[in-house]
Amino acid sequence: EDKVVQSPLSLVVHEGDTVTLNCSYEVTNFRSLLWYKQEKKAPTFLFMLTSSGIEKKSGRLSSILDKKELSSILNITATQTGDSAIYLCAVEAGLGAQKLVFGQGTRLTINP
Amino acid sequence: DGGITQSPKYLFRKEGQNVTLSCEQNLNHDAMYWYRQDPGQGLRLIYYSQIVNDFQKGDIAEGYSVSREKKESFPLTVTSAQKNPTAFYLCASRQSNSPLHFGNGTRLTVT
Numbered sequence: 001e002d003k004v005v006q007s008p009l010s011l012v013v014h015e016g017d018t019v020t021l022n023c024s025y026e027v028t029n030f031r032s033l034l035w036y037k038q039e040k041k042a043p044t045f046l047f048m049l050t051s052s053g054i055e056k057k058s059g060r061l062s063s064i065l066d067k068k069e070l071s072s073i074l075n076i077t078a079t080q081t082g083d084s085a086i087y088l089c090a091v092e093a094g095l096g097a098q099k100l101v102f103g104q105g106t107r108l109t110i111n112p
Numbered sequence: 113d114g115g116i117t118q119s120p121k122y123l124f125r126k127e128g129q130n131v132t133l134s135c136e137q138n139l140n141h142d143a144m145y146w147y148r149q150d151p152g153q154g155l156r157l158i159y160y161s162q163i164v165n166d167f168q169k170g171d172i173a174e175g176y177s178v179s180r181e182k183k184e185s186f187p188l189t190v191t192s193a194q195k196n197p198t199a200f201y202l203c204a205s206r207q208s209n210s211p212l213h214f215g216n217g218t219r220l221t222v223t
Binding site: 090 | 152
């Protein structure tokens with residue numbers, strides 16, 4: 001069974017701190033890994049990673065994939081209260097199939 | 113504007129009744145998905161469809177059914193066989209090798 005595990009499940013930090021969120025996976029025929037931010041209802045897309053070792057960056061957020069370790073990290077520097085959300089990791093797997101499996105999510109709370 | 117529309121936003125049903133959640137997209141995407149989210153948790157895949165008239169079970173398909181008669185529509189029926197149907201249901205779509213686009217979800221409460 002395909003599995004995606006995120007850690008930690010919950011994290012509380014102060015504004016200005018740097019955080020690292022983890023995502024590990026065990027899937028058949030890995031195709032890509034995606035990160036989403038969910039604040040209220042619909043998750044919004046952050047990054048899509050397919051190649052190992054290449055960092056993707058958007059402002060204070062960055063992410064990298066390690067196919068050897070079957071994992072990815074999402075870094076957020078100089079955190080702000082607006083970064084408070086659930087961060088979701090999803091993996092696309094399967095031969096010819098577009099099955100996307102999500103992890104449990106990390107609930108990040110940024111205190112002022 | 114292109115997007116995914118889920119309706120209704122909130123749905124209340126009595127135990128033992130079947131209920132159908134609507135999902136429509138005008139993005140011309142081939143693949144569509146249904147996920148369930150319980151409080152404080154991630155998304156669990158119920159069903160997905162890559163093309164019209166074809167769909168596959170996800171990890172928690174028991175007690176649910178779907179149809180894909182049109183490219184733009186992928187309704188989900190929550191049957192009375194689903195033991196814990198109260199949850200937040202998210203519909204999504206995508207084109208190959210691109211990110212998922214999500215609807216705003218339907219919150220189903222069964223009492």
